[in-house]
Amino acid sequence: MLMERASEFRTLRAPPEDGQKLIVPPWAALPAVVARNRERLAAADYDVQGRSLGALAESGRLALLKQAAAYTSQYSDIPHRLRDLPAGSETPFILSGHQPQLFHPGVWYKNFVLGGLARRLGGVGIHLLIDSDLCRSVSIRVPSGTADEPRVEAVPYDAPAAEVPYEERTIHDSATLASFAQRVVALIEPLVREPLVQSLWPLTLERSAAQMNLGLRLAQGRHAYEQTWRNDTLEVPQSAVCKLTEFAWFVAHILAHLPRFWSAHNDALAAYRRVHRLRNRAHPVPDLAENEGWLEAPFWIWSADDPRRRPLFARQSDRELVITDRRSRSFSLSLTADGDAAAAVGQLVDLAARGVKIRTRALATTLFARLVLSDLFLHGIGGARYDQVTDEIARRFFGFEPPEFAAVSATLRLPIAHPRVNALQDRELARQSRELRFHPERFANLDGLMSREEQAGVEQLIAEKHRWVNLPKTPENAHQRHAAIAAANEALQQHLHSLGSQLERRREELARRKRANSILESREYSFCLHPRRHFEQLLLDDPPLVG
Numbered sequence: 001m002l003m004e005r006a007s008e009f010r011t012l013r014a015p016p017e018d019g020q021k022l023i024v025p026p027w028a029a030l031p032a033v034v035a036r037n038r039e040r041l042a043a044a045d046y047d048v049q050g051r052s053l054g055a056l057a058e059s060g061r062l063a064l065l066k067q068a069a070a071y072t073s074q075y076s077d078i079p080h081r082l083r084d085l086p087a088g089s090e091t092p093f094i095l096s097g098h099q100p101q102l103f104h105p106g107v108w109y110k111n112f113v114l115g116g117l118a119r120r121l122g123g124v125g126i127h128l129l130i131d132s133d134l135c136r137s138v139s140i141r142v143p144s145g146t147a148d149e150p151r152v153e154a155v156p157y158d159a160p161a162a163e164v165p166y167e168e169r170t171i172h173d174s175a176t177l178a179s180f181a182q183r184v185v186a187l188i189e190p191l192v193r194e195p196l197v198q199s200l201w202p203l204t205l206e207r208s209a210a211q212m213n214l215g216l217r218l219a220q221g222r223h224a225y226e227q228t229w230r231n232d233t234l235e236v237p238q239s240a241v242c243k244l245t246e247f248a249w250f251v252a253h254i255l256a257h258l259p260r261f262w263s264a265h266n267d268a269l270a271a272y273r274r275v276h277r278l279r280n281r282a283h284p285v286p287d288l289a290e291n292e293g294w295l296e297a298p299f300w301i302w303s304a305d306d307p308r309r310r311p312l313f314a315r316q317s318d319r320e321l322v323i324t325d326r327r328s329r330s331f332s333l334s335l336t337a338d339g340d341a342a343a344a345v346g347q348l349v350d351l352a353a354r355g356v357k358i359r360t361r362a363l364a365t366t367l368f369a370r371l372v373l374s375d376l377f378l379h380g381i382g383g384a385r386y387d388q389v390t391d392e393i394a395r396r397f398f399g400f401e402p403p404e405f406a407a408v409s410a411t412l413r414l415p416i417a418h419p420r421v422n423a424l425q426d427r428e429l430a431r432q433s434r435e436l437r438f439h440p441e442r443f444a445n446l447d448g449l450m451s452r453e454e455q456a457g458v459e460q461l462i463a464e465k466h467r468w469v470n471l472p473k474t475p476e477n478a479h480q481r482h483a484a485i486a487a488a489n490e491a492l493q494q495h496l497h498s499l500g501s502q503l504e505r506r507r508e509e510l511a512r513r514k515r516a517n518s519i520l521e522s523r524e525y526s527f528c529l530h531p532r533r534h535f536e537q538l539l540l541d542d543p544p545l546v547g
Helices: 002-009 027-043 053-072 105-121 174-178 180-188 197-206 214-229 245-256 258-276 342-353 362-373 381-398 423-438 452-470 478-495 497-520 532-540
Strands: 021-024 093-098 124-129 139-145 150-156 234-237 294-303 306-317 320-324 330-333 356-360 376-379 405-410
Touching (some): 027 053, 027 376, 053 124, 053 234, 053 245, 093 362, 105 124, 105 214, 105 376, 105 405, 105 532, 124 214, 139 180, 150 180, 150 497, 174 197, 180 197, 197 214, 214 234, 245 258, 245 320, 258 294, 258 381, 294 320, 294 362, 330 342, 342 356, 362 376, 362 381, 376 381, 423 478
Parallel strands (some): 093 124, 124 234, 376 405
Antiparallel strands (some): 021 405, 139 150, 320 330
């Protein structure tokens, strides 16, 4: 099965053309995918340490909806359609997720597919803010200068600080945050007029101004801006999801069967690497480790007073399971592979109340979201590639085919008018340079600056070269023949100096334009640098997601 999935998703690439979108499976097929996923989970007779997977999913979705509505209402009115949504098992749940940052338009497009599909199915779309990931950067790259001589500058929206999970990252410099839009506009306006950061940033600063978590402040402004297009979705931080009882139940089940999960995880990674011919054992994620009888689990652990996230390790000790970060924290859970998890769940909930934070790592995050919280999970390209491993983990550990997921992305480049480099130009100049080096005689009549005497000398050099070229090559004359041809080429090039200089200037100019194009045509610039009407066109095209 892994081979089939690898074949299906191996060709996933960012759309190459400006304005091009990627939805796999296709938009028209997504309702059928949701229906299949619901049937697949309904048929899965799986015991999650004393609770059926179906019951866990039903209660988990109700709890998720409540958490998402409570969180979103802190900074925005809940859309009418979602406020009156029947919270029953028939309501389709569509989820996506990303770190709370100023991502590029291809990621942002996924949020609108989320809202459009949920609206189409009469369901609820919820975006998970993955705040367990590290906040590594507090700036965005902004192009400036001119179209002929562009440059890129990093524009910060906060002061740098230690790398901690987004959940723990507070705003360190409110003045830098407040002036961000003004500084961005000053840099980019020679190239892009009216970037939407101008209208986004007041929402970022005004909505829930008391919110001092940097990631959540960014996400709330962005989500409020999405609602100006009536993109009716809810959002919720992963940290809030990890406080759900259903999450504790999922964690307890994985920990109770950690040796089996550990093997499934690492075996799935090994199979993925074989299929994709990867030698780097850190790709797509590292194996779970084993050390002195301790097995690494697919979770992070930290606390607010020490926000350095560390891998969680576990080891069975009689009727208890000990969990630790192998530094300063160790806790015992009343948990065994063949026992009910209710007591351990209570202990995990109590640890959370005491400030001990257990968070899923990447593959386990989507495993929980796909099995318990949603009928369809929307990935970006990277997540879709890596979740092939999650599929195989689910098959090996849970013993059934997991729900399908979808991959969504788009390419939108900044609308900057500039001369584009034609790949044919590049190849033609390279060909001409090679020809001038190895076959300069072909250009001898192209340089009109030669005198009659010089032209006669050139013709003599050409004749001498042809004599050696036409002389059959033998072991005895090979060296002399090669040296004579090379000497003739070099002598001919001296007579074609102006042509060589011209070609070199053209190649230097082409290289300069290629450097400029690489700056101007990147698809990785933040969505907030685009004019609203530019991104809006992407949403109005097929499938139309706003209107």
